[in-house]
Amino acid sequence: MKNLEELRKIRDEVRKNMDLRSGKKRAKIVVCMGTCGIAAGARETMKAFMDALEKAGIGDVSLTTAGCAGFCEKEPLVEVEISGTAPVRYGHVDVVAAQRIVKEHILKGKIVQDLVFS
Amino acid sequence: MHFTICDYVFEIVQNAVESGASSVRIICDENSHNCVFVVEDNGCGMTEEQLATCRNPFITNSKKHPRRKMGFGIPFIIQCLETTGGQWHIDSKVGRGTRVEMRFSMRNIDTPPLGNLEDLWVSILCFGCEDDKKINFLIERTLEINEGEGKKGYQLDKNELSDMLGELNDIAAQVALKKYIHKLETDLCKPKTLVNICLKK
Numbered sequence: 001m002k003n004l005e006e007l008r009k010i011r012d013e014v015r016k017n018m019d020l021r022s023g024k025k026r027a028k029i030v031v032c033m034g035t036c037g038i039a040a041g042a043r044e045t046m047k048a049f050m051d052a053l054e055k056a057g058i059g060d061v062s063l064t065t066a067g068c069a070g071f072c073e074k075e076p077l078v079e080v081e082i083s084g085t086a087p088v089r090y091g092h093v094d095v096v097a098a099q100r101i102v103k104e105h106i107l108k109g110k111i112v113q114d115l116v117f118s
Numbered sequence: 119m120h121f122t123i124c125d126y127v128f129e130i131v132q133n134a135v136e137s138g139a140s141s142v143r144i145i146c147d148e149n150s151h152n153c154v155f156v157v158e159d160n161g162c163g164m165t166e167e168q169l170a171t172c173r174n175p176f177i178t179n180s181k182k183h184p185r186r187k188m189g190f191g192i193p194f195i196i197q198c199l200e201t202t203g204g205q206w207h208i209d210s211k212v213g214r215g216t217r218v219e220m221r222f223s224m225r226n227i228d229t230p231p232l233g234n235l236e237d238l239w240v241s242i243l244c245f246g247c248e249d250d251k252k253i254n255f256l257i258e259r260t261l262e263i264n265e266g267e268g269k270k271g272y273q274l275d276k277n278e279l280s281d282m283l284g285e286l287n288d289i290a291a292q293v294a295l296k297k298y299i300h301k302l303e304t305d306l307c308k309p310k311t312l313v314n315i316c317l318k319k
Contacts, residue, residue, distance in 0.1 A: 003272070007282055007298045014294040025288075033132065033241070035190045038125045047237055050292055059290035065245050067132060 018059030024083055027061045027106050031093075032077040034068025040075035041094060048098035049078075056102060074117050080105055091117035119194060122233025123153065123222055126198060129191040130157045130218050131242050137161025137216065141254045144242065146235065147269075149262040153222045153232060160215040169210050195220060202229040235259070236299045243276055243295060244286045261306050272302045 031037070031046045042065075049063055069077050074091030080101060081087035088111055090101060097115055104110045120126050127144070134142045139161035147154045164172065175193040192208075199206045203223040210216040222229050242255055253276075260271030276286070283291035 003302070004278070004282060006301065007279070007294070010297045010301075011283055011291075011294045014290055014297070018290045018293070033128065035129055035194070038128060039120060043125065043128070043237060043241060046241060050240075050289065050296065053289045054293045059288070061289045062285075062287045063244070063289050063292060064287040065241060067136065 015059070018054070018057050025060045025062050026058070026083055028079075028081045028083075028087075029061060029063045029106075030066050030079040030081075031063070032067065032069045032075065032079075033065045034072070034075075036068055036072035037075045037077065040092075042076040044095055045076040045078065045093050045098050048095040049102065052099045052102040053106070056107060058102075058106065061106065071117070077117065082106070082109060089117045090115045119198065120230070122231050123155070123229075124233030124235060124238040126195045126220070126230075127155050127157070128238060128241060130155075130195065130220070131245065133157075133191055133218075134159035134161060134216065135245055135253060137163070139215065139253060141256070143256045143258070146257070146259045148224075148232075148260070150265065151223070151225055153224050155220045155222075156217065158215065158217045163212045163214050163216055164210040165212055169208060172208065192218075198230065202226045204229065236296065236303050239274060239299050240292060240296050243274065243279065244292055259303075259306075270306055272306070274299070 029049055031042055031049065033042045033046070046063070046065065053061055053063070071077055071091070076093045078090045078093045078098070078101070079087050080090065082105070088105070090097065090112065093101065093115065097112075100112050101115070104112045120129075131142065131144060134157055137159055139159035141160050143156075143158040145154070145156040145158075172192045173196050175190050196206055198204070199220060199222065203226040205219075205221040207219040208216065239257055239259075242257065245253070245255070255274075255276040257274040258271065259273070260269045262269045279295065280286055283294055285291060286295065
C-alpha cells in the first residue's frame with residue numbers, strides 16, 4: 001500500500017498549511033453542475049474556488065457539487081452559506097467572481113452585491 | 119455541446135448519481151488510438167421503452183424538475199461520438215442499473231480534447247457528499263503508452279480515500295486529494311496525442 005502511504009504524507013502536509021478549526025465548518029459552497037452549468041464553465045469555477053481557498057489557507061469550508069438548480073441562464077450558479085446565516089445564490093460565477101466571493105464573502109462575511117442572484 | 123471529453127463523462131456520472139445508485143464504477147482506458155470510458159451504476163435502471171427514447175433530447179424522466187421537458191446529457195454525448203468516429207453502447211435493466219460505454223477515437227481531428235482528468239476525478243469523488251445516502255465511487259484508470267507494452271494504471275476507491283482523508287467535501291481533503299491524484303497521473307507519464315497537442319496550441 002505504498003500509494004496510501006503517500007496520500008497520508010500529502011494529507012498531513014496539507015493539514016499543516018491550512019487553518020482547520022475543529023467542529024463546525026465556517027461556510028458551505030455548492031456549485032451547480034448540470035448540463036447547463038458544465039457548458040457555462042462550472043468545472044472551472046469549482047477549480048477556482050478550490051485554488052482560492054487553498055491560497056487563503058482556509059480549511060474549514062465545505063465545497064461540493066449539485067445538479068441543475070433550474071436557472072440555466074444564470075449558470076455557473078453557486079450557493080454560499082456562511083454558518084448561521086441565510087444562503088446566498090450568485091449567478092454567472094466565473095474564475096474572477098469566484099476569487100472575489102472567497103475574498104469578500106468567505107473571508108470578510110461581506111456579500112458581493114453585484115453578483116447576487118437571489 | 120461541451121468542450122472536453124471530461125465534461126461529457128461528468129454528465130453521465132451525474133445521471134448515475136441521480137438514478138439512486140449506491141455504487142458507481144468509472145473506467146477510463148486510454149491508448150494512442152482510443153479513450154474508452156465506462157460508467158456503471160446499480161441505480162434504478164431503465165425500461166426498454168425508456169432506453170429507446172434516451173437519445174431524444176426532448177424527453178426526460180428527471181424527478182428534480184417536474185416541469186422541465188429536456189434532457190441533453192445522453193443526446194449530446196451520442197451526437198459527439200457519432201460525428202467523430204466514436205462508438206457508444208448503453209445497457210440497462212430496471213432495478214439492476216445502467217452501464218454506459220463511450221469509445222472516443224483519439225485519432226479523429228474532431229474529437230474534443232480529453233480535458234483535465236485530475237479535476238474530473240476530484241469533482242466525481244466529492245459529488246453527493248452532502249446527501250444522507252453515501253455513494254461509493256470506484257475509479258479505474260489505465261493507460262497503454264505504446265502498443266504491446268502493457269497497461270499501467272491506478273485505482274481510486276472513495277471509501278478508502280474517505281477513511282484516510284475524512285469527509286471529501288472538506289476543502290482540505292479535496293486539496294490533498296487533488297495533489298495525490300496529480301502525482302498518480304504524472305507517474306503514469308501521459309502521452310501527448312496529436313489531437314491534444316494541436317488543440318493546446
